[in-house]
Amino acid sequence: MLGAFGDPLVTGKPCLDDLRDGKNTVLVALAMQRAGPAQQSILRGLIGNRALGEDGAARVRRILDATGARTTVEHLIRERHEQARQALARAPFPPAVTAALLEIARAATVRAS
Structure with a gap:
């Protein structure tokens, strides 16, 4: 959760690293499982992309929320x-x-x- 939604000033951890590294987390697995084809395509294109920026991360976060993955992990x-x-x-x-x-x-x- 902190790797996708955390505030680096609070957590001391960059919030893009897990997404850029393509970490296989429960959060991402749930989102991929629940996402529609278009959302899955976006997730596949952005998660694990070393050039991922804040705009792309925001798109990923919206999908993590829209699929209910964030709520489920919480x-x-x-x-x-x-x-x-x-x-x-x-x-x-x-x-x-x-x-x-x-x-x-x-x-x-x-x-x-």
């Missing part, structure tokens, strides 16, 4: 975070360990874009 992230919280609530770890693991789960899933 839901998956929230769902997995809750599963981790529930598992930690049942785990026989000392409280300090549980707290540290909960913080790691939070930091990995509740990040600013």
Whole structure:
């Protein structure tokens, strides 16, 4: 998500690199699966294109939104975070360990874009 929608000033990560590198992410896979032929053609032409600029990235982002891929991935992230919280609530770890693991789960899933 951050590789496509993140704000580099907040995340410290360029938001075009994942798209330029053509990373096979759940986000992209869902979009390709759900996209119509014209959208798939656009995604294939832009994702993995080392010359991708902000205009092309904006087109990709619109397709990621239009296909529901972004919403689905956000839901998956929230769902997995809750599963981790529930598992930690049942785990026989000392409280300090549980707290540290909960913080790691939070930091990995509740990040600013």
